[in-house]
């Protein structure tokens with residue numbers, strides 16, 4: 111079982127990496143923009159650099175992967191941004207700006223889809239496979255009762271539509287691949303730590319994530 115986890119160095123991706131790595135016979139490949147470009151291995155955990163907004167970086171990662179792996183069984187894409195040092199989520203239209211919209215779209219929507227495009231050859235063998243992208247409830251149009259957070263909401267809605275569209279296409283061409291869009295709920299990570307003050311601590315600790323069974 112080969113599992114590729116995008117965003118394995120922090121937050122939800124790191125928690126999933128630790129849980130998967132506990133299965134000694136699983137090979138877990140984790141990515142981060144802070145890892146080296148060369149594939150490095152410690153026991154059943156591998157590390158490699160990847161920036162999903164950069165096509166050259168994705169191709170380099172794919173080349174590294176294909177030196178060791180003929181196929182990926184699970185792709186768990188945990189990459190996402192909400193805010194940076196330059197901006198926080200917008201509360202009103204007057205705060206909306208092109209840079210924030212573009213950054214969120216590139217990472218949260220475009221990056222997820224273009225990554226799968228580059229990795230397609232690793233998903234073509236007949237065994238069952240899973241591609242999961244961490245989305246967010248906030249990307250639901252029907253569930254939007256609060257407003258605000260334009261760039262993040264729009265990017266997650268776009269992610270949901272992109273993966274749904276791909277699932278329809280690959281149901282015809284690669285029916286062995288199943289897709290999931292995951293809403294993790296508010297989770298105590300760098301992404302959410304400005305916004306989770308009102309939640310009871312135990313409701314969102316990473317240790318609440320349950321081990322995956324396969």
Ligand SMILES: NC(=O)c1ccc[n+]([C@@H]2O[C@H](COP(=O)([O-])OP(=O)(O)OC[C@H]3O[C@@H](n4cnc5c(N)ncnc54)[C@H](OP(=O)(O)O)[C@@H]3O)[C@@H](O)[C@H]2O)c1
Nearest residue numbers: 117121122142143161162189190246296297299300301302
């Ligand atoms: N925390 C929550 O309450 C919450 C709620 C709903 C949905 N989510 C979603 O859950 C996912 C994980 O978020 P988190 O809470 O774990 O946040 P986090 O701790 O801030 O982690 C964000 C992750 O995204 C990766 N990443 C960001 N930009 C990237 C890029 N261009 N290329 C590759 N990787 C990139 C980071 O990797 P490096 O910086 O190491 O490269 C990091 O691992 C996100 O998609 C987020 O939208 C979170």
